[in-house]
Amino acid sequence: MEPDGEEVVLITGCSEGGIGHALARAFAANNCLVVATSRSKVSMADLEQDPRFFLQELDVLSHDSVQRVVSSVLEKHGRIDVLVNNAGVLCVGPLAEIPLSDLQRTFDTNVYGSIRLVQAVVPHMASRRKGKIVNVGSVAALAPGPWAGVYTASKAALHALTDTLRQELRHFGIDVINVAPGAIRSNIGNTSIANYSQLPEWKLYKPFEAAIRARAHFSQGTKSTPSEEFAKKTVAAVLKKNPPAWFSYGHYSTVLAVMYHLPLFVRDFIIKLAVKG
Numbered sequence: 001m002e003p004d005g006e007e008v009v010l011i012t013g014c015s016e017g018g019i020g021h022a023l024a025r026a027f028a029a030n031n032c033l034v035v036a037t038s039r040s041k042v043s044m045a046d047l048e049q050d051p052r053f054f055l056q057e058l059d060v061l062s063h064d065s066v067q068r069v070v071s072s073v074l075e076k077h078g079r080i081d082v083l084v085n086n087a088g089v090l091c092v093g094p095l096a097e098i099p100l101s102d103l104q105r106t107f108d109t110n111v112y113g114s115i116r117l118v119q120a121v122v123p124h125m126a127s128r129r130k131g132k133i134v135n136v137g138s139v140a141a142l143a144p145g146p147w148a149g150v151y152t153a154s155k156a157a158l159h160a161l162t163d164t165l166r167q168e169l170r171h172f173g174i175d176v177i178n179v180a181p182g183a184i185r186s187n188i189g190n191t192s193i194a195n196y197s198q199l200p201e202w203k204l205y206k207p208f209e210a211a212i213r214a215r216a217h218f219s220q221g222t223k224s225t226p227s228e229e230f231a232k233k234t235v236a237a238v239l240k241k242n243p244p245a246w247f248s249y250g251h252y253s254t255v256l257a258v259m260y261h262l263p264l265f266v267r268d269f270i271i272k273l274a275v276k277g
């Protein structure tokens, strides 16, 4: 524990309306000093006047941006106790036709972006033999269905990397937590559809256009969990003295945890009914 007792928490992807923003507010409500980051400060303008937040622009795709922010946090607060890799993008489209550039952008953000942050903070955390790294994966990776194969593969990769990191970093006193949200209300559907609209027309998959578009909004139904509720539960788990290796919460999280253990033919049948694909 630091003398002042406040944990310094660095979170990526804190645009208003999303999970990162809700996590930032929930950590602040638990007496943490929050470094809320996003690609543009405008998207976090509502946090600007609150002294519990230190706002920084950070693009997880940029090595320089990550280094600059980590240095300025260490200069201001002298430490980073918790890193939350929350920034992420949803990518929808059939694997046989989706442009490889979209696949690369998704992995660059969701996978390499997270590791870029990990590599930037680990030397500091290891030197103090203290720290927590939270990677935000997804329950979608537990039972991959059609139209979001790129996204679920990126999250499955992140889950695997997180499991390895947990074992490699425990030697340095760093806890690593895999957080797998269920369906949580956020901007993810709208952002994904905006990206989808830039894609070329499908060829073989033209008849599936409506189902593919619907996948972008799948997590944003009327029953999706409010981001505030998700954030409150997640922060309580992360701030425990001995945090869990895996934390999953939100609409569909139980269903998908069960589906993960089902035989593939049963799982495929259930997904076929749910996604109409």
Ligand SMILES: NC(=O)c1ccc[n+]([C@@H]2O[C@H](COP(=O)([O-])OP(=O)(O)OC[C@H]3O[C@@H](n4cnc5c(N)ncnc54)[C@H](OP(=O)(O)O)[C@@H]3O)[C@@H](O)[C@H]2O)c1
Pocket (backbone or CB within 6 Å): 012, 013, 014, 015, 017, 018, 019, 020, 038, 039, 040, 043, 058, 059, 060, 061, 085, 086, 087, 088, 089, 090, 109, 113, 136, 137, 138, 139, 140, 180, 181, 182, 183, 184, 185, 186, 187, 188, 189, 191, 219
């Ligand atoms: N909502 C769900 O149901 C759900 C379910 C499972 C997992 N997740 C995961 O939860 C995390 C948060 O998603 P969300 O639902 O809150 O979606 P969101 O509202 O779209 O928020 C995503 C955040 O990531 C940021 N981001 C995207 N690319 C970035 C980059 N290159 N550098 C820095 N920030 C970047 C976005 O910034 P801009 O505003 O600038 O685009 C935004 O702040 C993601 O990892 C997502 O995969 C969400």
